[in-house]
Each structure stands twice: as C-alpha cells, then as structure tokens.
Amino acid sequence: MDSGRRTPTRRQLLNAIGLMGGTAAVYQMMTTFGHAAETRFPGPPKLEGARKGSTVIVLGAGLAGMLAAYELEKAGYKVQILEYQNRPGGRNWSIYGGDKITEMGGATQNVGFAKGNYLNPGPWRIPHHHKTLLHYCKAFGVALEPFIQFNHNTYVHNVDAFGGQPQRFRSLAADFEGNIAELLGKAIDQKALDAKLTPEDTDRLKEALRGWGMLDKDMRYVKGMASSSHRGFELPPGGGVNGAPKPSDLLPFDQVLRSGIAANMSFFMNDEFQTTMFQPVGGMGKIGEGFARQVGRLVTYNAKVTKLFQDKSGVSVTYTDTVKGVATTAKADYCVCTIPLTVLSQIESNLSEKKQAAIAAVPYSNSVKIGLEMRRRFWEEDQDIFGGHSFTSQEIGLISYPNNNFFQDGPAVLLGAFAGGPGGYRLGGMTPEQRIEVALAQGSVFHPQQYRKEFMNGASVAWNRVPWVMGCCARWNEDTRREHYQELVALEDRIVLAGEHASYVGCWMEGSLLSALDAITRLHKRALEA
Template structure:
C-alpha cells in the first residue's frame, strides 16, 4: 500500500473491491515479506505420518544433515525397516531448531560468543513459534512427547513506533488500531451518505454498510469518530473505571487521521491477519530445541557429528558420500543404497554432487535471505510490571524491526530475555555487518525508544546470531520468487537416480519448520516407492 492514493482511488469501487477493501483493511506487513514466500498461506497438507512398510531386507539410506528434515527422515525410515545413518557437519543435532542458553558458545564467521544468560533463560535464534495449522510439527510434538504452551502473538498493549509519526514517540497498538478503523469507517460512511458509491452498492447494502461502519468504527450519532465512552471501551482511558465517588472513567483523546496514517499501522494490522501469523500459536516449553532433542532421542545414535561432506556420488547400485572429520582431520566414505540430502542449498551448491546440470542450476539459483536475532537479558520483567505488557511484539521502523516480549513465567522474579531484534532485509545486513557486541549495543539504543528509563539500566547480558555468518548455512532460509519457482523448483525437488533433496527450501512453506517436515515426508515417500520397485 502506498502513502498516497492513486487516481484510481477516485473512481467508485465495485462491490467486490469495496468488501475486499474493508476485509483487508491493513494490507500485508512489508516487515515480514522475507518470511512470507510464495504459497505460505495454505493450510498444511499433512494428513498423518507416511505409511511406509516392506523395506527390502538390508536396504540402507544415508541422510545428510540432522536438522528436523533429516531426523524425521531417519525416524520414519528406520520404522519402515531401513538401515539409516546420518552425517552432520556440526557438533550437535537440530539445525535451525536451535536454542542458546548460559554457557553455550555461538560460533559465527569471524567471531565467537559465550552466552551469559541466567539458568532457565534462553534465546531461540531460529524458529520460535508454531502456528495452529502447522499440523506436521504439532503431530510430531505430540508423538514425541514435546510439551507445548501458548505463544502470545498479538498484544494490543504493545507499541508501534515510526520515526516520522507522533514526534517519534511510540503509540500503543490498541490506540492506533482503534483510531485507524474509526477514521476509515467515518470516511466510508460519509462517502455512502453523499451518494458517492450509489453506482457500486445497492440501497439495501448501503444501509447495512452504514450500520456496520457505525458499530465497527465506534461512530457517534452523526457518524463521526470522536472521543467518547464507547471509544474508550476499545481504546482505553485517561482515567480508567474505578469505585466510589470518582469511579466514572474519563475517555482519552483520539488521534487525528493524519497522525494515525503517519504510523503506517496498516502494516501491523495486515501482519496479524496473515494466515501464518494469526494469533493461536504455540512454543515448546523451555526452548524450541526441545523438538530437535526429542527427535535426537529417537535417532541420535545414527548420527555422526563433526562430519564435513565434500563429495556426493552415485551409480546404479548406490550412493557414496566422501567426508572429512572436522575434529581429527580424518577422511572417509559412507556408502548406502539411497540418499536423502537436507544440506541447505547455500552450502550444497559448493559441493561436488553427481546430479544433472538442471538440478545443479536449481541448487545454485536459490538465494537465502538473511535475518538477525538478538536476545537481551534484563534484570527484571519491567515490561510487565511497569507497562502491563505480557507477550506480543512492539514494532519500529528502525533496523531492529521489532522487539518481542517473552511468553511464559509471567509475573516471575529475576532476569528474563527479550527478543531485542528480528529484522530481515537491509536492517538484517546492517546488523550482521557489526560485531556481536556492537549489535547488542545497537539493539539497546534502538529498543530504548519503547522503554527509555529501563532498557539500558536493566540490561544484564546479550547474545546474537546473524544467520548470514553461520558457516553451516550462510543465510536464514530460502527466498523463492514466482519466477525462480517456475524455472527451478521441480528440478530441485525431483528424485534423480538414488538421490532426493529435502528441507524447507524444498517446499511451498519456506522459512518454517512445517515446510522442512512436509518436504521430508514427501521425499522419503518417493524414495520408498522407488526402492520398493527397484
């Protein structure tokens, strides 16, 4: 959505356009375009675990990578009777399903951090929430005994900050949301009453729309959006309701149309109406890595850690992966009948792999977007005690993009971790170009716009991950476009000989764990079908 209407805005909209304009009042949040890759808005295609059975005696599968896609492949294939081994570059399993805690080390290109968080505190540098419709993730959490809790997504009491709005002073999302719909409702009601839309709306629909605008926008008898008790019931009060002599609430002033539009609050409204960002979300209690740990409890004995794959070859009888042990320098080869490769495309494109030129081109044509997360451990939960904010996000047009308040242990004492930055795009690259120490300092400077008295004074320790600087992936997640999908997607996901690829980059649910798991189930189902027919 642009800041100023185009000339087309002056033409009366059709009925469909009018209802679409009302239904999608905010548009799409530009802040999260990097996450909303093509196809993300559909319900998950998960219909239950794969029905794999009858593996040929002694049939073997080699899995490259022990992220969720790789471990799920190993989990289901071993249940089907295959002999499975996993080769993993890192010294741990889980991939981007990752949490860092006190004492952990974060090794980026050019820097190493030791996390100083207090016991029980953590940062999820990768995935951190699970939408209600990500049925694959939820199924395996239940099957593997991962305890989930509610993730607080939408919080009307959090803030929206725009440097050019309200003198740079953050505003409560609740106030801006109510003001925005109030002003939009008033404008539409005036247009309807002036007859400007008579050619597009029937008389019956006009009456219904006027009634709807009055209720939806909290308009007064003259169809104006203005200060009053009904608005206060949605927007809040200068003096809240009380008891006794002075119990009557006093409503606050409403923001002007110009001030409201200057905040671009439609971006946040659109963000919360995105299918994948709607408000029923979950998180594993105690850290996202509990999902990876649950898979590792089932297949961890199959994993060879610290193993750098250097070459992938195949013939009509099997596959061979050549590797180097990153700890000892020893080299070796692992042979199997079939191979599931979950190595990210950013790294796989640098390897010698025996597949067609079309598949190589598909691998190398897929760029990964960047993101940075910064965890700021604070001495106390001042956002709760001083601001009455329990979970949710405050948005800003600064490089950090947002801060997110922790879900869980509400009303607790002692230190807690705020997500102090989560940008994509230019903001992420600017922060990634800094040392970890300077990133944390920038997050404290920029986050102080929301909590000026507390942010730096209550800071205890910090940790940060810039995904473009993580040597085992060199990016956050795959960023398909419609054009690149049309040119390369089917070549990427096709099974060639005895090799099939899996991971979030091999799905229409990019940048989500759901995509990684769905692609893995699809890959092993096709592999099993091919192996059974061989």
C-alpha cells in the same frame, strides 16, 4: 505537506482500505485456489515392505533429516545420519547460558543468560494449522505452550510520525478503524461507493461501521466513551464515588496514517500469523531434542560432508570429522540430502547440471536476532505488556516480549531485534558487541527509562555468518520456482533433496517436515521398483 508526499484522495484511500479490509474474503478465495490453505498432512506415511538390507544415508540432522530417518527406519531401512554440528535440530535452535557462538570470521560470543533463559535465533513460533509439526511434537513428547502473537497493549514506532514517539497499538488501531469507518459512512451517504447496494444493505453496512469504528449516533468518530472502549481511557474505570472513567484524546489522523499502523494490523491477518500460535516449553530447540530422542543413535555428529557421488550400485558420501580431522567415506543404497542449498552448492558431487543449476539458483534471506537479558520484567511491571511485539521503522524491526514465566521475579530475555532486509545485512556486518549497542539504542524508544538501566547481557545471531547454513532460509520467487523448483525436488537416480527449500511452506519447520515426507515416499517407491 512534505515535499514529494501526496495526500491520497478519499477514493484512493477507500480503495486501499477496501483491499486491506477485504482480507478475509481474499483469504477465502486464495484457499479455494490452494494458495493459502492449511498445510497438507494426511497423517504419517504408510511405508512398508522395504527390501531386506536396504540402506539410506541422510545428510543433516535438522528436523527434515531426522523425520526422514525416523520414518525410513520404521519402514525397515538401515539408516545413518551425518550432521555437521555437535547437536541435532539444525535451525531449530535455542541458545542458553554457557553456550558458545562462533561466527564466520571468528567472532565468538560466550552466552551469559541466567539458568532457564534462552534466545530462539531461528524459528520461534508454530501456527495452529502446521499439523505435521504439531503431530510429531505430540508423538515425541514435546510440551507446547501458547505463543502470544497479538497484543493490543504493545507499541508501534515510526521515526516519521508523532515526533518519533511510540504509541500504543490499540490506540493507533482504534483511531485508524474509527476514521476509516467515518469516511466509509460519509461515502455511503453521498452515494460515492462504486458497489450497488440496496437501501436495506446500506443501513446494515452503516450499523456495522458504527459498531466496528465506535462511531457516535451521527456516524462521527469522536472522543468519548465509545472510542475509548477500544483505544483505552485516559483514566480507566474504577470503583466507588470517584470511579467514573475519563475518555482519552484521539490521535491526529494524518499521523496515524504516517505511523504505518495499517501494515502492522495486516501483519496479524496473514494466515501464518493468526492466533493461536505455540512454542515449546523451555525453548524451540526442545523440538530438535524430541526428534533426536527417536533417532539420535543413528547420528554421526561433527561430520562435514565434502563429496556426494552416486552410480548404479549406490551412493558414496565423503565426510571429515571436524574434531579429529579424519576423512571417512560412507556408502548406502540411497541418500536423502537435507543440507541447505547455500552449503550444498559448494560440495563436490556428480549431480546433473540441471540439478546443480537449481541448487545454485535459490538465494537465502538474511536475518539477525538479538536477545537482551534484563534484570527484571519491567515491560510487565511498568507497562502491563505480557507477550507480543512492539514494531518500529528502525533497523531492529521489532522487539518481542517473552511468553513464559509471567509475573516471575528475576532476569528475563526479550527479543531485542528481528532485523531483515537492509537492516539485517547492516547488523550482520557488525561485531556482536556493536549489534547489542544498536539494539539497546533503538529499543530504548519503547522503554527509555528502563532499557539500559536493566540490561545485563545479550547474544546475537546473524544468519549470513552462520557457517553451516550461511543464510536464514530459501527465498524462491515466481521465476525461479517456474524454472528450477521441480528439478530441485525431483528424485535423481538414488538421491533426493528435502528441507524447507524443497517446499511451498518455505522458512517454516512445517515446510521441512512436509518436504521430508514427500521425499521419502517417492524414494521408497523407487526402491521397491528397483
């Protein structure tokens, strides 16, 4: 046994597994109390009766800003959008061949992906219950396709298990479930469970465990046809006289536990990661393009906001054209501000001290995504992996396989890293070239024969180095929400904030949209009462 590592007792193990295995029940309870329910979208807002000539200035042409502008214009307001970048969408972003990425500090990447290939550095998947986003994608003609979130045939890697050799997800999950089912079966026979069960319930539970864990007639998880039907065969079933399959060997249970497979399994139980998930055809940035088709004529691009002031007569916003260097002041009756808090906190304004304290109180997470373009789809051709993620305990966190253009020849881009936490900050501190090297070195554990051989080029985005957001997304905690959230989202005279930071669906596009709809509904009510 490793020094400092204690083997859990059966009771501790059963308790832990019970907590994990009871996720469905816990989810139902959380839904009842409103903590994990489907996002709230009763339909587009019914705004009408705007006073003639009323004007609104929207800061930011991300999804929140463009949706606010779209619905406000429908209600009769004259709207102007100011956007720092030269494109719409904000963090709804896809990077294609020919694009240029310049980080804070000056490092520049010229992306060399083949035509049609892309990296989504920000959002990359849409849960099936994010109804607001799905509604507007349909309304704005954004084509969606399935995003393959869960794939049994991918890999799990932990440097502390199996000598650092990755194992198939399906084998680890099957051996984990089979061993736990056997332990629970023994606990039932020994009357070691705390819960009181009738003899009939005990029999039903044992039969359920037998089927779930692929146990034999003696309630044992052993090598055989039953276990192999879940974990995979050493020799798969075939046809003809030699078609009989051969069962596969089971993995040592202590190594299965050490691999961390339970965390990977529970990852897919999270309601936001459950199937079915979607992605736009051609890249996540197609959503921003779809929104821009509705309101692009209202956008002033390359507009760096430097001042935001309001008084009894209206709102004034000073911005500088980042191309021409010319400063301009725009005026309107009201303002919807969707600028990320990391940037807004540095803009001169006369917002109240409480509002500015709330803006400054919310830290942003960092993440690094790295796209690696490979000459061929070796994960499909050589390992039968079609979409999904392979997990690792290394800094890159995971690699994710493309969900489009299956079976096609030619180059394809896989996500070579989605690093957060300490790994994200370490990668974020590297040059783009160094990040690529780390992604190749660490990703090679999954595909040692192909990774470097098939690599063509890559691109990366470290969100703490992106000048127009300086972080990935807002990370509230219970204390900051309790102290600052209501102040942040409150309408202050003529200005209201919106964006994923102003929602309980943080770090998701859905949160941005729900926040925008809530903000403009309250702003419209204030305008009618003025």
